[in-house]
Each structure stands twice: as C-alpha cells, then as structure tokens.
Amino acid sequence: MTHAVPAAVQLSRQGTLSALRRLPEYLTIWVPLLLSAGHLVSFALWTIWVSFTPSTLLPVSGWVGLRNYTSVMATRNWTIAFDNLLLFGSGFVLLSLLIGLVLAILLDQRIRGENVLRSIFLYPMAVSFVVTGTVWSWLLNPGLGIQKLVNGLGWTAFRFDWLIDRDMAIWTIVIAAVWQSSGFAMALFLAGLRSVDADLVKAAQIDGAGPIRLYRRVILPTLWPITVTVVVIQLQFAITTFDLVRALTGGGPGIATLLPALVVYDFMFQRGLLARGAAAAVLMLLTLLAVLLPYAAWQYAQRRKAARA
C-alpha cells in the first residue's frame, strides 16, 4: 500500500507533463479552427437570418418569409447570372480538365525539361485573379491586344472582339479562368499518371495495346477519383467567381457577363438591398452544397469500400 501512493502521484504528474508538452499542438489546431469556424459559421447564419428580414441599407429584424428569394429570382440580373454560371461553369471545367489532362499526358512521356515546363504551366496559379483578369482584359481588348497585333502584322480583316461582344463575352472569362487553372488540373493528373503501376503499361504493351487504347482502356480509368476531385474543386471555384469577372469585364458589356457573386455584390453594396443580397448569397450557398454534398457522400462511399477491401 505504501508503494501505491507515490506511483499514483508519479502517474498524474506524467499526465500533466504530457498535456503540457502537447499544448502547442492544441493551440495550433484549435485556436485557428475555432476562429475560422466562428467567422464562417456565424456570418453564414447571420446572412441566412438577414435573407428572411426586410433589411435594406442596414440590417433590421422582422420576418418576410421567402419574399426576398422570389424577388431575387424574378430579376433579369439573376437569371442572366445563373445562365452565365451554367455556360461558364461547364465550359471552364471541361476545358481546364481537357487541357490539364493533355498537358499531363504529354509531360508524362519522360521528356526533357519537365520540371521547367511543369513550373511554367503551374505558374498562373500563383497569380491573383485580379491580375489575371486585368492582363487578359488588355490582351482581349480589340484596340490594344491580340486583334491589334494580328492586324498590325498585316491581316487587317482579323477580328477578335469577344470582349465587347454581348454573346461571346462570357467566353473571355472562360479563356482567362482556363489559363489560370489548367496547370492545377495538370498537376493533379500528372500525380495520378505517375502513380500508375509501370507493370500495367508493360502488360498492355505485351497484350498489344497501341497508345490510344492504352490510355483509354488502361490508364485513364485509374484517374477517375482524381477527375472527380478536379471537377469539384473547379466547380466550386466557378460558382464563387467574383474578382476575375470584376477585373476582366466588370460584368459587361451591359450585364452580359454577370455571375451570381456579382449580383450579390450589386444588391448588397450598390443598391443597398441587404436582404436581397443575402438571399442571393444563400442561393449561391445552396448551389455549392448541390456540388459538395454529393462529393462528400461519394468520398464517404469510396472510403467505406477501401476499408472493406
């Protein structure tokens, strides 16, 4: 019995010591987590609340039900912004996926200077969207950029004026966004290609598969999980796009290149309709959830499957 007491004391002291030693871990994980979660969750909840109030310039309490939602969805701005989002989202995701995949496959052919090329293709990622938007607004400006250059070289009939064309302006945003993020898709695809078992390629060679069949039947199917990840990341970027459009077209010409985030900004800070803006923001959040929830479910299912295997 006399021995039991000191042992217990020693144990509890060890417990305190190890807790102290782990203090930095707790601090680095929990403080930022609480702060960011507090910000995100509290402001999201606040926005949802505001969207059900009659607030205009300043937030006021009150309940108007879904009135803000119905009126936002009835505006021309919102329908155009959502149509644009469909065009921009699908065009941007598909193109950056395709270009990223092609770049990754080309880079995977054990070429010389791969590191340099990889950095070059990935570099646009490091540029802020405002810079991308501004530079592309110069490049696409008919009187300043590509059209002027080609005209100056002698092809005077050459026209490339999508930036000021109502129907085509949305594609200029697609171009700039694809330029910015195909490198990212490429990096993920390249990692996926590199993790393909070299024996698989050898087996396919002996089976007699040509390069196209090799990629189509053997290699690309193994890239499915990466493709899904890339699509989801690009889609959530597309849905929340604001700064790129702001710098490139400012939503114009007219309202031809509006996207939901610009509509939110317009309602909240330019027209002083806080509740409508909040309703538009909540609609954006719902769109995001429509993408992210199935993805989370899919990932959960994948993990379950992996755990069973």
Next chain:
Amino acid sequence: MAALTIRDVYKRFHSVEVLKGIDLEMDSGDFTVLVGPSGCGKSTLLNIIAGLERQSSGNIEIGGRIVDNIAPRDRDIAMVFQSYALYPSMTVRQNITFGMECRNVPRVQRDEAVGRVAKLLQIEALLDRKPGQLSGGQRQRVAMGRALVRDPLLFLFDEPLSNLDAQLRAEMRIEIKLLHQRLGSTIVYVTHDQIEAMTLATRIAVMRQGVVQQFADPETVYNRPANLFVARFMGAPPMNTLAARLEATRGRTVAVIGYGEAAIRFPVPPEAEGWNGRDVVLGIRPECIAEPTRHFSDLPGAVTTIVASVEMVEPTGAETIVVLRLGDERALGRVSPDVRHRLSETAQFAVDTRKISLFDPASGDRIT
C-alpha cells in the same frame, strides 16, 4: 529446337553496365529460372527478352527468329508480373481477353479461350469480378490466365510469387510446376528465391552483377556449384565453406582442416591432386554432416567420422541444425531431431565426403 537464344547481350544505363555479355540457350519445353540477388540484372534481362527494354548490343532469338526489332506484342510471348498488373477497371474476363481484343479476335473465339483457361485455373466463378474484389492468390491465378490464354512460344514470369504469403507461395509453386508438366510450355522465370529456383527449374541460370555464374540443371548447380558465389547462394542453410589445404597422405589426396592433434582430414577426388600442398576452400553442404548412425552410403571411404565440439543447436522440428567447430571455423550440420547434443560437448559426426566441393581461394572457381 532452341526456343530462346540470348547471344552476347550487353545492357548499359549511361556508364553503368547492368548486363555483361549474357549467352543462354533454352530448348522448347525448358523451365529456365534466372536466379540471383537483387540488382544482378535478371529482371532487366527478362525485360529485354520481352522487348520492354532494348539491349545495348547482342541478339535475342525467339523460336528461331531474331526479334531485336520486333515489338513486344509481336514476339509471341506472354508475361506474368510480380504486381500481377491486372487492369483495375476491367473484369477478370476482360483482363484475360484484352490481348485478343487488341488483336481483333472474334468474340466467339475469345469466349471459347476464356472458358478453356478459366477451367484450367479454376477461376470460372471469378470471371465477372474486378481485380479489386480478388484475394492475392486469385489475382495470381488471373495473371497466369492472361498469359496462358495466348498460348505463346515463350512464357516470362517476373517474380510472380513474391507478393504471396509463405503458404500460398508453396501452393502456387506446385501449381505452376504442374501446369508446366501438363502444357509442356517453355518458361523463363525470374526469382531471387533459390528454393523456387531449385523446385521449379529444369535449368537454372545463377546471375551475379550482370554475369551468368552457372547455367545448368538444378542438381548440378546444387551439388557441383561452379564457384563460391553459387555455392553460398543456393541452398538454405548455405553450404559450409572452410579454409583447408590439400596434402598427399599414403598416396591419396586429403583435405586438412585445422592443425596438429585437432586437424580433420577428408578424402577428396584424385583430380584435385594438382593442388597438393596448396590452400583451397572446401565446401560441404550441411546435410552431409549428420549424427554418426546416419547411413549415407555403402561405398568404402565415402563416409568419414569426425569429432567436433558443438557450439549451438537450433531445433527446427523436422531436424536439428548444429553449429560445429571444425579447426578454427564454424560449420553447420543437420542431425536427426532425436539426437540431443549438449552445448560445448564434443561429439562424433558422420560426414558424406562424396559431395565435397573444392574451390580456388583466389578466384573462387571450382577445382573439382
């Protein structure tokens, strides 16, 4: 007919020479095992035979046709990989028929071939599963099925059993051997496992640092190793290699280990006479050293009885490995599990001297 001829094949990666003049010839129906420690070039050689890598110089001839400029798909070969390399997105059936699909074989013929192979390997129930749903042993079978369905001139196996646990490995070893006996196919099989080499091969090529050390049937490789490397590499526990010197005693040549009273003498074949008075390395397999009641042979002079002290015993159940002191060196013996030696005791052992190998200590080459 020579199914595969490898003529003076070199392979260099930049300044590193991986294969240094390989010459091998395999007959139709041979089961040739390329064995050696990792980095000896055996897998590179297999890849060169398959056409997946190109030799720096030399020729490969398959079925009498030089294939140096022929793509892997047209070499009439099939290969089984260590990782199995099953296409993960395809079912077992699609995996097996992918080669035929690439060669535009009609569907009826494909189905027929799959049925035949699936029956042979007893994987009929698995045909519609994906590789991810199979166990290691089942994947191994499917990988073999993919090779068998081609009915090629030459089968190449690249360490196919290394990813299996010990029990399954032993089972698959037997199955591969049965398949070879039944189909009479020509096989080149790469492994680092000398037991696989001994049990499967009709011919073994022992490789080291890009050079073939010995190319012979398993019995010869085991009993008459060409040099010290082969002697020590093949067999577990390995062959005892002891410093000895040859002396002429009463008109006969004997190998002497140790000095003075404690010296141990073994008769050696008369062909070693030329080495009288010189140092040699004497190689003797552990199973040639046993308890004195062991009956090795009726031939007079085949068995010598020695006295040695026991340094350690390792009972394995089926037999007991004893560590003996012979002269200044240690040697392993394999005695019956009924014999119980005490540590440090001196005991008698019977030695089967017919299977003694002698090596040149300078070059390591076999003397006799």
